[in-house]
Amino acid sequence: MTDEGLENAEPSSPNDQYVVVARRYRPQSFEELVGQHQVAQALKNAIERGRVGHAYLFTGARGVGKTSSARILAKALNCQRGPTATPCNECDICRSVTIGEDVDVLEIDGASNRGIEEIRQLRSNVNIRPSRARFKVYIIDEVHMFTKEAFNALLKTLEEPPEHVKFIFCTTDPEKIPITVLSRCQRFDFGGIRMDEIVSRLAYIVENEGVKAEPEALRLLARKANGSMRDSQSLLEQLLAFGGKEITVPDVNQMLGAAGSEQIAVIMSGLAARDAAGVLAQFDHALTRGIDPGQLIEQLLGFFRDMMTLAVGADASLLQTVLPADAENIAAVARNYGLANVMAAVQILDDALVRMQRSAHARILAEMALVRVCQLEDLQSVADLVETIRSGKPLPARPAIQVIAGAPAVMHAAAVPTSQAPAAVASRPVESSVDHASASSATPEMGSSGPAVAVASPTSVAESAPERAAEARESSGGIALTDSTAKNIWEGILSDMSDLVGEYARPYKSVATSGPNRLVVSFSAAYNTQVEFLKRPAAKTRLERMLTEAVGDTVVLEFRVLDDVPVATKQEPPKKSAPSTGQMIRKVQQNQLVQQALEMFGAEVTSVRAPESGDS
Template sequence: MTDAAPSSEKDSSYVVVARRYRPRNFGELVGQEHVGRALANAIETGRVGHAYLFTGARGVGKTSTARIFAKALNNPAGPSAEFDGSSDIAQAIDVGEDIDVIEIDGASNRGIDEIRSLRANVGVRPSRSRFKIYIIDEVHMLTQAAFNALLKTLEEPPEHVKFIFCTTDPEKMPITVLSRCQRFDFAPVEVTKIVGRLREIVTAENAQADDEALELVARRAAGSMRDSQSLLEQVLSFSDGHLTADQVHSMLGTADDERLHALATSMCNRDAAAALKQLDSAIDAGVDAGRIAEQLLGYFRDLMAVSVGCDPSLQRHTAASMHDELKGLADAWGLQTVLAVVALIDQTLVRVRHSVYGRVLLESTLIQICNLPDLQAIADLAAAAKSGQSLSSVGAEKKKLAPEQPTPEQQAPAPRALATPTPASPESPTPPATAPAPPAATASAPATPPPDPTPAGNTNGAATEPAATNSEAQATTDAAAATPSPAVSSSLPKMNLSASTAKAVFAAALNEVAQMTASIALMADLRYTTDSRTGNPVLELVYPADSGMAMRRMSQPEHRGTVADALAAITGSPVTLSIVEGAARGTVKKAVVVSPQNAAKERMERLRQIESHPWVQTAIETFAAELVKIDPK
């Protein structure tokens, strides 16, 4: 860091802060220590290439590093990472006037004629230094013809020539040029490092600044050291020698963190009037509506990070001291709602930039956010339904599913519409046990629909009962497969397995397994046989040829094994359970003609079953919904 102070004379010789405090050697590079170390080691070990490409965002030190590298290579005592910065060559390079270090602006010298001139001068040896170094800034602006003219020279330049290219958009460069260069990526400078550098500059300028004010300037720079220095010079001119956070907000036209937090709290409380009042107060204080939208997007980005458990070090747009406040707001709002708000503000920001009514658009967005449904509760409800847990405990204010100790009533097996197993005599065989298909009902309730894009969760106020479609049945099957089946009760009545009692034993076994496993098993026809070699009983589950998914599911150990264990517990001996593929449904079953009276009676019975289902009751209570449609079986 140079100790030069601004001239007290008010003349045209004043040099801006960003130029006066540029790094002069590898040790002064801030945030790019990895690049400085690599270049210094290349010089010390004699592994200096002929072409380098420095990429990164604006103001992160690409051109400054190129000048430092040039000074190290052209050090009068020989190439060295610890060069003499007071030599004539080093000072000339610092001000861009060295005859052997040619800096070219690629944006204004982008044609093939300029590159032809460069090629003509490449063969001329340097005047007083060891190397002739070409620094081409914004090299991606060169035309395709100019790149093509540079290729051969770039690949095999004279020994005394080095190329250093700087660009903010390497994707626009031809791959043939990229492959001929050693590439170094310059990362955005961290906020803490920018604050440290700004503190050094403030001290050198004989001024004072609060830490909060410097942090605001650093965050506003978005990783650019040069932007932070330009902003610092701007706010120092506005202040009276002591820089405060209020002066930074007033000068830059931004809202402070407390104002943003108050605005977000009003939206979380669903208080649209308070949110509009907060916005009006911010605009009256001189904050532009578009700038507020940008700050809100950054604020909710940090709120999103806190929602998933990140520590304060990952907050990019708010002070680390606000972590506890953000955590409380994140817990009250829920991750799904925060994600929806981020999408809304991002969409509004794009519209604000192309509209003269930015304030109206932002006010509309704030009202929409205040009227968003509780998306986290909807997501929790869906998660509970998928995992098979009780849904009655999922309330509108619950943000995360917490493990609960089951009550004695919950520990008891849930009743199913399966035949009660009773020992059957050969004279009176037990009829096959059947279970109704999982209910499929659609419940809807009036709710405020969220704007597009819709985040996770069903935000239109409709709750659809699972197992209505094949995809839903598949998701429910996956959830049941991942849930361990309950242990088979040891107090079951023992039953002998024979051809006449096979259906009763099978129905009793299905009462002891998970409901999804029982549903998959009931899709097959039961057939009793014996092993021809051992004479042991075998139960075959014959699935139609067009039910491959159910057959594959039943073949999995979590389904087939649990049924076999239940059968063994009831019969007192191992039972072989075989999965068999039968003929297609159309070839073995005929359509059953149902009379209108029986069809109406069946529909009424199905309606009563669906209305009494606990999932449907929970959906109706949660969303104040009503049944509007019953899907056919």
């Protein structure tokens, strides 16, 4: 087919149209390059200033415009009316480059010409001057497929390139290119193309083709193409090949094997209600209607991803699956479902998708993922709980999880029947409740069922009450650390501590200084375990800070275990009538809710406080 044919031929059948659309809408100038404005501007500047390098590396995912840019650059260099940043696309050279048949612009597929022989041949041709244009331009696609020997041979040419030669390497995988080659190329990274840019390009194409398209149908195509202009165009071409005069959402869903928004909404509401049986039934229903399990999981993943962006307060323009008009409703759903749950669901669905691609049992993996999402622990309730503990406020009543009713296009949040909602935190059967150690009094429902426990993350350990006491001491001057004051200072700090660190530090045997502001605390060999605990950074740093504040100067703390005979009897508990702090900590650590909180926040239990007597 001639170039003229491309420009003027009216497609005689849908099949012809299918073939030519991709070529017809390939960008022919830097201005037409969709979604790569920075790259286009940089290349234009290089041409206008006469500073075009010998070798370029274009990197980026497939279908984002690398080869198109390479051809435009070749035309810009060789156009009979150039070199120019705006090649004419009319001269013989421009037109032959456009159809990939120019004698001086050679396109080489790196995947099928990857060996040393091909590169040797290339090298011998490199020295031959261009037959009619200014430059000989080698466009090498998928250059990362070259063998090591091929790269080495290429390197010799790159080290001393003839004046008349330009190389443009394109790759989806720059990591595989030797650094010696990379260092001799000007590198341009092509990003994925934004969805709205793909949509507007598709809209332009369908309008030119005399076909109508629902905007949402084009959005679905663009979303599926995931940043690749070429993929979006080939999907569009498949739709155009059907020969219809209008492209609708059901057309697109049918072609992609995708579920409709109503179906997605029904499954999402089942997941939010943790109704695993209902979700599996809906999933089966979708599959019997020809929907692809991987496609469906991908759609759900996209939905959860949008919930995540809304839950963290991102702008609605970042939405990919949910329509911006529905953002407010989805945000409410996301808040009720909880960010922790949303992120866990994203993880589960993504893992499933990866494994489904390698498995012959995609359906089973998809079903497992759906059930796992339904069975997610109520992570957000734990997060809320700890947040409340930190702020010292009483726990709010947890709102019922809300579900989505209706299609995403008309999404509304509605409360589920309470029988479907998970138990609220306060009514969970927990052995002990969680409270803040420094709260003035436990709230009635919190103090009713057992000892209270302070859950402190490493950062908040340093902010508890004893430090404030030490600060107060410091403001009254501080006491110089000497052998004679050491014991008083150490005892003073211990008297402020009511947690495990204090309990473990109290049975010390002696204190002394080993230099200016260096305090050595010695323990009998029987307390080796306790000393190991105290040596941990969280405990030691905290004690050092308190000492520093008491003394008014930086104090370094050192623990020593004496080489004495270990005592046979165990340490006496501090109170005979009550369990020791260690016992209480061990007990609350067995609580499932506490375990979740510890795991989620990388925290540790530092103290346990018995409920105030009289609380009920």
